[in-house]
Amino acid sequence: MTNTSTPKWAYLSCIFFTLLTAILAWQARHFEIDASANTLLMENNKHYLLTQLADQRYGAREFILIAYKPSNADLFSRQNLQLVSELGQKITQLARVKQVNSIVNVPIFTAGDSLSADVGQLTWEQQKFSRQTLALSLKQHPLYEGLLINQAQTALSLQVVFAADEALAQVNRDILDIRQHLLSRDLSAGEQARLAGLKHRQAKINKRLEQTRIDEIDNIRSLLKSYRSQGEFYLGGNNLLSYELIQIIQNDLLLFGAAILVVVTLVLWFLFRRLSWVSLPILCCAVSVIITLGLLAAFNFKVTVISANVFALQIILSLAMIIHLIVQYQELVLSHRDWPQQKLVRHTIKKKIKPCFFAGLTTTIGFGSLIFSGVQPVISFGWMMVVAMLVSLLVSLLFFPSLLLVFFNKQTYVAEHKIIEKGMKGFAATVKYKGSALVILWLVFTVIGALGALRLSAESSFLNYFDESTDVRKELTFIDRQFGGSTPFDLLYDLQETQVKQDLIISAEAVQTVTAIQNMLVKQQAIGAITSIADFTRIAQVVNGKPLTEYELTALYKGLDQEMQQQLFGGYFYPQGKQVRIAMRVQDSTPDFNRAQLLADIHREMQAMGVNKEHYRLTSLFVLYEDILSRLLDSQVLTLAIVYAAMAATLMVIFSSLKVALIALVPNFITTAMIMGIMGLFAIPLDLMTITIAAVAMGISMDDTIHYVHRYLDEKQNRPGDSAGWVTQTNLSVGYALIYTTTVIVLGFGTLVFSDFVPSMLFGLLTGVAMVLALLTDITILPVLLNKYLTPAGVKASSQPSAH
Numbered sequence: 001m002t003n004t005s006t007p008k009w010a011y012l013s014c015i016f017f018t019l020l021t022a023i024l025a026w027q028a029r030h031f032e033i034d035a036s037a038n039t040l041l042m043e044n045n046k047h048y049l050l051t052q053l054a055d056q057r058y059g060a061r062e063f064i065l066i067a068y069k070p071s072n073a074d075l076f077s078r079q080n081l082q083l084v085s086e087l088g089q090k091i092t093q094l095a096r097v098k099q100v101n102s103i104v105n106v107p108i109f110t111a112g113d114s115l116s117a118d119v120g121q122l123t124w125e126q127q128k129f130s131r132q133t134l135a136l137s138l139k140q141h142p143l144y145e146g147l148l149i150n151q152a153q154t155a156l157s158l159q160v161v162f163a164a165d166e167a168l169a170q171v172n173r174d175i176l177d178i179r180q181h182l183l184s185r186d187l188s189a190g191e192q193a194r195l196a197g198l199k200h201r202q203a204k205i206n207k208r209l210e211q212t213r214i215d216e217i218d219n220i221r222s223l224l225k226s227y228r229s230q231g232e233f234y235l236g237g238n239n240l241l242s243y244e245l246i247q248i249i250q251n252d253l254l255l256f257g258a259a260i261l262v263v264v265t266l267v268l269w270f271l272f273r274r275l276s277w278v279s280l281p282i283l284c285c286a287v288s289v290i291i292t293l294g295l296l297a298a299f300n301f302k303v304t305v306i307s308a309n310v311f312a313l314q315i316i317l318s319l320a321m322i323i324h325l326i327v328q329y330q331e332l333v334l335s336h337r338d339w340p341q342q343k344l345v346r347h348t349i350k351k352k353i354k355p356c357f358f359a360g361l362t363t364t365i366g367f368g369s370l371i372f373s374g375v376q377p378v379i380s381f382g383w384m385m386v387v388a389m390l391v392s393l394l395v396s397l398l399f400f401p402s403l404l405l406v407f408f409n410k411q412t413y414v415a416e417h418k419i420i421e422k423g424m425k426g427f428a429a430t431v432k433y434k435g436s437a438l439v440i441l442w443l444v445f446t447v448i449g450a451l452g453a454l455r456l457s458a459e460s461s462f463l464n465y466f467d468e469s470t471d472v473r474k475e476l477t478f479i480d481r482q483f484g485g486s487t488p489f490d491l492l493y494d495l496q497e498t499q500v501k502q503d504l505i506i507s508a509e510a511v512q513t514v515t516a517i518q519n520m521l522v523k524q525q526a527i528g529a530i531t532s533i534a535d536f537t538r539i540a541q542v543v544n545g546k547p548l549t550e551y552e553l554t555a556l557y558k559g560l561d562q563e564m565q566q567q568l569f570g571g572y573f574y575p576q577g578k579q580v581r582i583a584m585r586v587q588d589s590t591p592d593f594n595r596a597q598l599l600a601d602i603h604r605e606m607q608a609m610g611v612n613k614e615h616y617r618l619t620s621l622f623v624l625y626e627d628i629l630s631r632l633l634d635s636q637v638l639t640l641a642i643v644y645a646a647m648a649a650t651l652m653v654i655f656s657s658l659k660v661a662l663i664a665l666v667p668n669f670i671t672t673a674m675i676m677g678i679m680g681l682f683a684i685p686l687d688l689m690t691i692t693i694a695a696v697a698m699g700i701s702m703d704d705t706i707h708y709v710h711r712y713l714d715e716k717q718n719r720p721g722d723s724a725g726w727v728t729q730t731n732l733s734v735g736y737a738l739i740y741t742t743t744v745i746v747l748g749f750g751t752l753v754f755s756d757f758v759p760s761m762l763f764g765l766l767t768g769v770a771m772v773l774a775l776l777t778d779i780t781i782l783p784v785l786l787n788k789y790l791t792p793a794g795v796k797a798s799s800q801p802s803a804h
Contacts, residue, residue, distance in 0.1 A: 006342065006405050013402035017395070021287050024294025031293050032207065033249050034302035047627050049183060051619045052176050054492060058571050058581050062162045064237035065147075065479055066091075066220065069155040071231045076131040080156070083230060085125060088158050090223055094216055098163040103148050103156060108137050146484030146529030146585075157483055160220070162239075168205045174198050210242075217243045236479030236486065241462065244472040248757045249308045256760075259751040260312050264319060267747055271740050272326065273415040276408050280400065281322045285315045288395045292388045301384050305465075306377035306688050309752070309763060310384050316748045317363060317700065318392040320741040321356055322400055324707060327737040328352050329404075330414045341410040345401050353397060355710040358654045359703035360393035362647055366699020369642040370692055373635040375628055377688055420739050424731035427779045431727050435784040442781045446670050449677030456636075456680045458629040458687070461588040462486065465687075467756045477589050484529025485585030489622035491602070493517060494615050495578040505575055511537060513611075514580050520605050521582065524598060526590035532582040533572045586622050595626050632686045636694060640672065643698050654706065655713070663785045664705050667777030671701050675770050684766075689759035693766045700767075701774030704741065707734050708778050712786055727783045735779060742775045 054060075066087075070080045081104050088100035107122040108129060121127070124134065138149050149156055175198045178191050187195065217240060224233045261282070268278045289311050296303075303310065329348045332339065339347075367389060370382030430438065463480060466473035480486040499510040515534040521527055572581050586598075599618065606616060644665065651661035672694050684690065711734040715726040745768070752764025 010402040010405040013398050014406050017287060017399045017402075021290050024291050024298075026294070027297050028290060028293035029297070031297040032302045033246055034210075034304055045624070045627070046183065047619065047624050049176075049179055050617060051621075051624060052172075053180060054490060054581070054619045056173060056176060057574050057579075061571075062164070062239070064160050064217075064220075064235060064239050065483060066158045066160060066224070067150075067155050067234040067236065067479055067483060068157065069232045069234070069478075071229075074131070075149075075153055075156065076134045080231075081124060083227060084156055084158060087223065087227065091158065091160055091220060094219060096162045096212065096216065098161045101148065101159040101161065103134065103138065103144065106144065106148065108134070142535035143531055150482040152482075155482055157479075162216075165205060165209060168202065168209065171198055171202045171205065175202065210246075213239050214243055214246065234475040234478040236476055236483070240472075240475070244466070245305050248755075248760075249303060249305060252308045252752075252755060252757065252760055253303070253311065256309075256312060256751050256755065257315075259754075260315055260748045263747045263751060264315070264744060267744050268319075271323075271415065271417075271743070274411060274413055276411055277326055280403055280408070281319055281326075283403070284322060284395050284400050285318045287399060288314055288318050288388070288392045291395070292391045295387055295391065296384060299387070301380060301387075303384075304377050304380065305757065305759070306692075307381040307384050308757075309760060310381070310388055312748070312752070313385065313696075314388040314392055316745050317389065318396060319744050319748075320700075320703060321360060321392065321396040323740045323744065324356060324359075324734075324737045325349075325352055325396065325400060327734070327740065329411070331733055333410075333412055334414055337412070341408075342405060344410065345405050349397065349401050354654070355707050356397060357393065358650060359706045360389060360396075362650055362702040362706065363699040364389040364393075365646040365650065366643055366695045366702065369639040369646065369695050372642055373639055373691065374631055375635055375688065375691070378635070378691060381692060417736075420736060421732065424735040424739075424779070425728060427735075428728040428731050428783075431780060431783045431787070435787070438780050438784050442670055442777065446673050449670075449673035449675075452677030452680035453673065454680065455683075456633065456676060457683075457685050458632045461593075463588045465758050467758060467761075470756045480528075480587050480589045485526070485587040487586040487588055487622045487625070488620040489527075489584040489586050490618070490620040491517065491521065491582040491584070492617050492619060493580050493582065493611070495580065496615065500578055506533065506573065506580075510580070514582065516609060517606070517611070518582055520609065521584060521602070524601060524605075526587045526593045526598065528585045528587045530582065530584045531572065533569065533580055536569075595622075596630060599623070599626060628688070629686075632688075632691050636676075636686065636691055639691075639695050640698070643695055644669075647698070647702055651706075655709065659789060660709060660713075663782070663789060664702075664709050666785060667705055667774065667782045668698055668701050670777050670781065671770055671773045672698055674773055675766060678769065679766070684762060687759055689763050690766065693763065693770065696767060697770035697774070700745070701770065701778075704738050704774055704778045705782065707737065708782060709786070710734075712783065716790070727787065730783070731779060738775055738778060742771050745771045 068080075068084060068087075070077075070083075072080055074080070084102045085104040088102050088105065091097055091100050104124045108124065108127075109122060129137070135153060138144055138153070141149075145151055147157070147159060175195065178187065178195050178198070181187060181191070217235070220235070227233070264285075265278055265282065268281060272278070292311070292314060301307075325348055328351055329344060332344050332347055336344070364386055367382050367385035370378050370385075373379060373382070463473065463476055463486065466476070476486060493514065495506075495510050499507050499513065501507045511534055514532050515537075518530060518532050518534055521530055572583065573579075574581070586595075587593075602618065603613065606613075647668070648661050648665060651664050652658060655661060655664075675693060675697055678684070679686070679690065679693075708730060712726055712730045715729045719725050719729070749764040749767045749771075753761050755761045755764070
């Protein structure tokens with residue numbers, strides 16, 4: 001007689017996971033969200049290091065823009081200018097604000113002024129210039145137009161400049177001093193150890209500053225509320241972008257996590273109609289998420305916009321695994337009603353541990369392939385999902401059966417779903433009588449998908465990451481179009497020996513070359529605001545009626561104190577290194593903007609001007625992001641190649657048959673080709689999130705394939721000679737689990753289509769489509785190929801899974 005007592009291992013397992021969950025829940029307090037731009041960049045990338053060096057050399061300033069479009073059409077009315085002045089004074093009172101620049105407090109030179117005059121007296125606040133004077137003086141102003149006033153003179157802006165944190169600045173300098181060695185050699189062990197300590201200090205300071213920046217944005221928005229009746233306000237800048245991304249991450253984690261929980265609860269109830277089959281899976285998912293949170297916090301992983309869906313993915317994938325166990329348990333209940341609970345659970349795990357383990361392993365491999373993408377946030381996402389999948393695998397195969405044994409009696413009720421049963425029989429009949437037609441149909445779809453995939457492109461505009469209806473999209477678009485662009489882009493030009501004169505700070509020949517380069521850049525597509533040292537000679541032309549001579553410019557430079565030198569010239573000229581900087585901003589909202597073409601055009605034009613590549617370099621955020629996105633297509637090919645190679649090897653291990661392994665890859669290849677084709681045909685660009693779709697779809701869909709093939713071989717061994725019966729019985733057993741898991745995944749990820757963050761929305765939508773395609777290929781083309789190419793002796797008996 002079978003021993004019906006609960007085994008000790010079940011109690012020990014429950015105790016172990018309870019303690020582990022409690023410990024890691026405490027550790028999870030340290031889990032952090034990071035929305036800074038640096039999370040998108042490879043820190044040891046050459047372009048990143050050169051940009052950091054340039055920012056340090058030219059004193060890059062942290063600032064945000066507040067655009068003001070007054071209700072009063074007279075932009076230069078005293079009322080509007082007084083509002084800007086008053087608002088600027090209030091914002092200046094914020095602790096970190098160093099200065100607030102606007103047209104009311106910056107020097108406005110007019111004909112007859114002297115460049116050596118006290119510039120503090122040449123402001124509207126001091127002089128109360130007339131409307132006409134302001135309109136004429138600011139029209140095509142080389143420094144202010146596109147920064148403090150738009151070209152159409154319908155809106156003003158305030159540039160809120162924040163004081164640098166000296167401690168952070170010093171740490172950044174120390175880090176850069178070490179990292180710049182990577183341009184020529186690897187770091188020594190001592191340098192790596194010192195770098196690790198500096199990065200730890202940097203992270204602590206940045207964490208404090210991150211909350212400060214959030215508070216600053218909140219305070220500024222609060223200040224603006226009292227002025228809303230007098231016009232429209234728009235915020236822009238990297239701080240705002242980080243602020244909005246943090247809000248999105250928090251909302252996606254909380255709102256869509258809750259939405260997925262509600263959807264999953266309803267679906268589980270509909271499918272199983274038992275409280276136990278609702279509470280048990282949800283409890284296991286909660287334990288999986290808490291353990292993963294604690295581990296990621298311990299490993300110092302931070303969630304970014306790219307990895308914000310980690311826990312939604314984990315919940316869905318954990319459920320898929322547990323559903324397979326529940327369906328197997330119910331099948332045993334129907335066929336062995338006299339078995340006690342312990343025997344039912346033991347045989348459920350015995351029959352499913354191999355396919356569940358390998359299915360979980362293939363999903364882990366799918367996500368693990370992202371580690372080789374070469375794109376920092378995608379690499380982090382890959383590692384986080386590897387940790388999440390390993391945790392879910394352990395919880396599903398150890399904690400779930402332990403709970404079932406310790407806290408639940410035998411579950412004898414099995415809900416009937418006649419529609420699913422009828423559908424599964426229908427698909428089995430189609431496989432039997434229309435096998436050739438199915439092969440042709442999927443072959444056509446695959447070809448269409450492959451052709452569509454050739455049209456894939458990469459996206460690099462942050463504006464397109466936000467839904468058009470959101471306030472942040474409207475704000476960023478207004479700033480982008482009206483105030484000179486969103487993305488910083490610099491050209492650094494090294495002065496040649498012939499352009500350097502001993503007694504001059506900069507020669508006339510150098511200024512002429514810079515002017516020529518600047519004029520060329522102005523003509524390029526999507527280049528917005530652009531400034532350089534040449535613009536100071538243009539201002540002098542307004543004042544003196546002619547440009548400054550090289551001697552006058554030198555005298556002016558040397559006559560300024562050090563702070564004024566840095567403020568007026570430091571951002572554009574580095575006399576020690578004989579280098580000048582031309583600072584630009586790119587308008588991301590430009591229609592049909594080809595970013596790679598812009599870089600190619602600039603290089604071609606510089607070559608035509610006789611400037612060789614070794615005499616200049618392109619840096620800043622635009623170049624960094626373009627470098628990342630230029631590698632997305634290559635990364636997609638590499639990650640898919642790694643996934644397919646790893647999947648083939650895994651399938652060989654599982655089934656000990658090359659033929660079975662190749663057949664099992666077919667439905668997943670079709671699914672991947674069609675998803676890539678859909679993206680190409682519908683002009684859905686590859687970005688830092690959609691690049692993960694193929695690997696994710698491959699990893700998840702392979703789960704269904706493994707379960708289907710495993711059961712098919714089981715039926716083949718137990719029913720020799722009955723090929724139609726193999727498919728029918730497989731569909732009526734594991735087919736139910738495939739329908740259930742696909743339903744849970746599609747509805748769960750379907751909640752993401754309501755996200756304001758477009759990559760998240762596309763991720764949810766495309767994952768759902770991929771799962772439907774995976775289901776259809778697994779119950780159509782897969783059994784057709786298995787029936788056709790696996791003869792009764794096609795797979796060794798020793799390689800087939802045991803039926804009991």
